[in-house]
Structure formats: C-alpha cells, structure tokens
Amino acid sequence: MLSLRPGQALTLWQKAMLAQVRADDPDLTTRQLAILLSVYLDPPPHTVRGLAAHLRVTKPVITRALDTMGIMGLVSRRRDERDRRNVLIQRTVKGSEYLERLGDLVVKQAGEVS
C-alpha cells in the first residue's frame, strides 16, 4: 500500500514530466504509454481487441500505436497460430529497457520529493 499526499503526487508528476521532456528521446503519447505499460505489466496474451477493450479506445488506436512503437522497437507483433485472426503483442528487450529506465526515473524523482 503506497500512501502519498496530493501535493507530493503533483510534485512527483512535475519532476517526472520535466525529466521526460528534457530527455530528448522520442516521447510517447499518453495512449501509447498506457498500452506499453499494459503489455509489460499485465499477464499475456495481449491482442488488439483485448487492449482496445482494456483502454476503452477503438481498435485503430491500438493498431496505430503498435505501428509506431513497433518501429521504435518497443513491442513486436506475431500472428496467433491457434486463431489466425488474432495478433499477439509481444515484449522486446528494448521495450523492457525503456520501462526499466522509466521506473528508475520515477523512483529517483520520488526520492527528491519532500
């Protein structure tokens, strides 16, 4: 159970956003990041349909985000051989590293919140 006050939350958010903006690696949209986090933190398998329902957005939103993040190497796609209509979204080393850095960044900024 993680407990923090609203002021601490906003300060943490500011520090994290600031670090994100200053780092000039390409930053993801809110939707893209939500998808990436779901793929890596929720148990597989992940399908376009499943993610769309989970985030309550339309399927093209998922497809487009996967296109973009696929080019970035943060996720990869594979056909489901058991039901070839489905596409399974898979993790990549690069995506793991990306989220690892994000987690470390948040932890680091949290340490500086009084």
Place this chain on the structure above:
Amino acid sequence: MLSLRPGQALTLWQKAMLAQVRADDPDLTTRQLAILLSVYLDPPPHTVRGLAAHLRVTKPVITRALDTMGIMGLVSRRRDERDRRNVLIQRTVKGSEYLERLGDLVVKQAGEVS
C-alpha cells in the same frame, strides 16, 4: 522523502495513465502538462522565455502550448507592464481544479498499489 520501488512506480504509472486514457476529457501532451505543472508549482513570475529555458525547449513550443491551454482555460496570459516585451503566464481557477483532480487521481491509484 518519498520512497518507492521500481515495480511500484511502474504500476502506479500504469494505473494513472489508464485512468487518464479512460477519462475522455482532452488529455494534454507531456510538454503541455510539464508546463502546466511548472506554472502552478513553481514560484511566479512565469515568462515564455523562462519556461522555455526551464524545460529546455524552443519558445514556439511554449507559445503553442499556452495557446492550446489558454483555449481550454487552464492558464491565461497578460503583458508585463514593467517590460512590455514579456508575457506573464497566470493561473486560473479551472487550471487549479484540473491539477487538483490530477493529484487526487494519482493519490487514489497509489492507494491501490500493493
């Protein structure tokens, strides 16, 4: 001093992003949110030039973000009467409420992180 583990940080991030995506009020870009948080959390006065230096982005980025958030009513602009080249960025009630909701949202999600 706020202490959390990388796994907790990512889970918190996921929950917050998910809540943000599901809520269908217009979500801000990373840059816009960073600007908004700086305006509300850092001591005034805030100028375009100052914010650009603080975030390490170009001035048009700030101008455009202020345009967008101004239309949304989250910030307002006023000429500095002491040096009329400057524009002072000011807080609004609506902006305060927006960040209050954001803070509460993060606190709420944090409470569900094990």
Place this chain on the structure above:
DNA sequence: GCAGACTAAAACGGAAGCGAAACAAAGCGA
C-alpha cells in the same frame, strides 16, 4: 533619436494522431 538586442507570436511545410467507415482475412454454424 536610433541602431542593435531582445521577446513573443505568426507563418510555413512536414509529420503524426484522431474518429469513422470501408476493407481483407479467418473462423464458425447451419
């Protein structure tokens, strides 16, 4: 006063995201 420095905004072309609708491929049920 006036040239030069400074500040913010506007203009420009390009890239990327959006929702809605159309589409192709695969499974399913009679």
Place this chain on the structure above:
DNA sequence: TCGCTTTGTTTCGCTTCCGTTTTAGTCTGC
C-alpha cells in the same frame, strides 16, 4: 458449402503538434 461474425488493418479528411524562419513590438546604450 455459404452466409455471417469476428479480428485487425487500411483509408479518408481533418486537426494538432513539430522545428525553423520570419515578423512585430519593446527596451537600452550611445
């Protein structure tokens, strides 16, 4: 087999953001 559903992608027109460059207004030092 042959419709019908399901799944993911593509297309369309539109909006928004991007970096760069240009413009307009304001100070400042001589």
